[in-house]
Amino acid sequence: MTLLLPTLAEPSSFALGEKLLFAALAVASGLLFAHRFVPILRTILRARKDADFRLSPLGRRVRDLVWDVMCQAKVIRQRPLPGLAHAFVFWSFCAFALVTLNHCAAGLGLGFLSPAGLFGRWYFYLAAAFALACSAGILGLFVRRFLVRPRWLGSHVSWESGFIAFLIFNLMMTYLAAFVVPTGSPAVKVLWWVHTLTLLVFLPILPHTKHLHLILSPATVFLSRGSFSRIPPLAGDEDFGLVAGTDLTRLAALQAYSCVECGRCTEHCPAADTGKLLNPKEIVLGLRAYLNEQGPASAEPILGKYNAQEAVFQCTTCGSCEFQCPVGIEHLPLIVGLRRGAVNTGTWEDDRGARLFLALERGTNALGLPAAEREKFIQKQNFPIFDGSQEYCLWLGCMGAYDPKGREIVADFARVMNYLGTSYGVLRKEKCTGDPVRRLGNDLVFQQLAESNLELLAQSHAKKIVTICPHCVRTIQEDWKEFGTPPAIEHHSEFLARHLSRLPQVHSDEKIVFHDPCYLGRYRNVYDEPRAVVEHAGTRVEAARSGERSFCCGAGGGLTFLGEESGERVSHVRAAELAATGAATVAAACPFCNSMLHDAFAAQGSGAPEFVDIAQLTARALPQPTPPANG
Amino acid sequence: MKIVVAIKQIPERDAAVRIDAAGAWIDESDMQWGMNESDAYALEEALRLKEAYGGEVIALSAGPERVSSTLREALAKGADRAIHVDAKDLAQRDSLNVAQLLAAAIRPESPDLILTGLQSDDLGYGLTGVLVAELLRLPHASLILHVEKTESGLSVKRELEEGWFQNIELPLPALLTIQSGGNKLRYATLMGIKRAKTKELRNVAASDLGVAPAQTVALERIALPQKQKSTQILTGPAKEAAVALVERLKFEARVL
DSSP states (O other): OOSSSSSOOSSSSOHHHHHHHHHHHHHHHHHHHHHHHHHHHHHHSSOOOOOOOOOOOOOHHHHHHHIIIIHHHHHHHHHHHHHHHHHHHHHHHHHHHHHHHHHHHHHOOOOOOTSHHHHHHHHHHHHHHHHHHHHHHHHHHIIIIIIIGGGOOSSSSSHHHHHHHHHHHHHHHHHTTTTTTTTHHHHHHHHHHHEEEHHHHHHHHHGGGGGGHHHHHHHHHHHEEEEEEEEOOOSSSTTOSSSGGGGGGGGHHHHHHOOOOOHHHHHHHHHHTOSSSSOOOHHHHHHHHHHTTTOTOOOOOOOOTOOOOOHHTOOOOOOHHHHHOOTTOOOHHHHHHHHHHHHHTTTTOOHHHHHHHHHHHHSTTTTTTOHHHHHHHHHOOOOOOOOOOSSSSOOOHHHHHHHHHHHHHHHHHHHHHHTTTTTBBBSSSOOOOOHHHHTTHHHHHHHHHHHHHHHHHHHOOEEEEEOOOOOHHHHHHHHGGGTTOOOEEEEEEEEEHOOOOOSSOOOOOOOOEEEEOOOTTTTOOOHHHHHHHHHHHHHEEEOOSSSSGOOOOTTTTTTTTTTOSSSHHHHHHHHHHHOOOOOOOOEEEEEHHHHHHHHHHHHOOTTTOEEEEHHHHHEEESSSSSOOOOO | OOEEEEEEEOTTOOOOOOOOOTTSSSSTTTTEEEEHHHHHHHHHHHHHHHHHHEEEEEEEEEEEETTHHHHHHHHHHOOOOOEEEEOOOOOOOOHOOOOOOOOHGGGGOOOOOEESSSSSSSOOOOOOHHHHHHHOOOOOEEEEEEEEEEESSEEEEEEEEGGGGEEEEESSSEEEEEOTTTTTOOOOOOHHHHHHHTSSEEEEEGGTTTOOOOSSSOOOOOOOOOOOOOOOOSOOHHHHHHHHHHHHHTTOOOOO
């Protein structure tokens, strides 16, 4: 058996001079590595502490580390082929840890794994298998980066990546070759030295390249804030968001240095995808450049030279970037943080933005309409007023109370609740939840709205809220926590899915495509419920991008109130994609998506599919339909 | 330039207005209050002038305790300090009396410029500003949309009827009443609110200014407007109807 299988050839002995030379080179490589890495580590540690950081729950952190780092789950799931190639390289690195230790120890005459021993023999074969997989993986990645060249990697050709790929390939080849050369031949020594020199060159290169993620990203994933798009509370009277280096926290700095420039965030970004200035990868790299040039103690503004204000305010907060990022970067706290810095200090000047802020500073709703309009709508619809005796408080939201299309959705959802015999009531003096100002970074108005609504809800004794707007759901449930304890809230898709068995089913081959709203999907992890509602009304089909990879309608992040877009309209791209499914009907579950996509389909002209909310799909199957309310 | 901006606090735009038992004023309990709109534009103009030419902006308001919230708002938007003329008896004071209060508070400051809104959105007399100017014997101009500083004083743009404007020059010190819409209002910022906490808000009792409540004009009765809906149908060829529609939109509805 031993005669038939090749054995790893190791140099039999090293002269003292050789040992000294190796030791000197290894120390030089280590020192050079430290010389480059320590300043980065110091920059991260010198940054402001994250005031709200808690290590618990530890279980979630360990799970993320095991699942997303060790198992490479996210990397593989979101980009299967390159993901698998990357996973092979990563797993090989893990497998090679022991081999490399032994390799270096052998150079000092202290080798502890013997190719002749049982464990050594087994382990070297295991490493060889990984080396083969790694070589195939790195070759594949090389071909992809330099020949296929996906657009999100940018037009810049990274020679540094090519060189690193060459080093990795060289490491694998010199290891595998040692199985082929005869033991005792001079080639064994040559292979050992080539392998060693490659290692010693590889190490100090890491800190100044994107391969720094090898060292940092496990920590970044482990230490991430954890909940999606978590916007940290402002810390103290002098914190206005990300204005300068002094506002960058350790987590922000760690994330900035962890970026591997893979461009997953760019690939999925609706702004980058429609020709706008924003590129989430550049936001992160801009922060890294700031930290390198200015440092975390600098008072120099971040917006300007390092990140463009225009780009920061083009984000729809759809969260694709943060969802996709394989190294645990949380883009939304960064982008919203930069917005907070600009808005809380008054440096952002935008006519429509200022109009929205003033409307919510003085008035009650983001549309800037008189509150009396809401009262008229409630009277016209005969909505009961919530008095604490009903099961649900029906939260209308600005769109449900003032927008003509949103009003239709609310009216239809109320019809469904009436049919089910569910008791509900609406509040007389509900105000905007503050979603658009929260995402645009206006902490002052957001706090005013959250506090006044929380007080109103506390007085009303509401225990359960249901609403048609996923932005309201998110803001009430997560963002208000900073100022009090909001009642339980759910989205109408969850309510409808739970009551489907009591609602009339339509067996139809009408093809219906569901458009996942970002704030329902990625923000709330609700994908199945609205689909169940759709399947109750017809035959479900899926768009090219759906579920957690759904493409934004363009409304979020307060952008619907800012009007003009540069480049292509996000809503038009999405509407074309939905129409391409051939579905007769498009169903959404968000009044903002509804407004944006309605207009986009109207622009498509005749032949555009019908566009409804899932509440309307349900309501139209109810017996004795009353004429639709038009507010 | 030292600028005083006189600001009135009025019921919030969306607030439900009820008439009180006496029928001569609104029921102020549970009322939400805010800054009079044209006064907000006066403040904006003052802040822009300060940004362009330097100096100081002082916000001034007369009324009960509640007006301090509006003065805080002015400080948050960028005023340097504020004076609160504490007068709990505004209902017993008419425009002339309030103007006397304001003039008495302004006099020791001897500002270069006094700005105030064209008129209040609650009473709408449009008197207080010009009365203050007369009491202080200052030149004044009303309905101002735009202000520029010149070597000798100010160059201002006034709004006249039917889309006409008038450009006039006047020396300093002076008083201007500002029309809404000349500038874009700035939004309040968190930094502004935090900084405002450390700014001076001085309380001056109305009695210390030597102006006792008095009325030459008294409100007798107020009433809520009656809802009226009338529909006019314009007949005839489309071209003539369109001309008639534009006429009515322009001169009756005044939306064009």
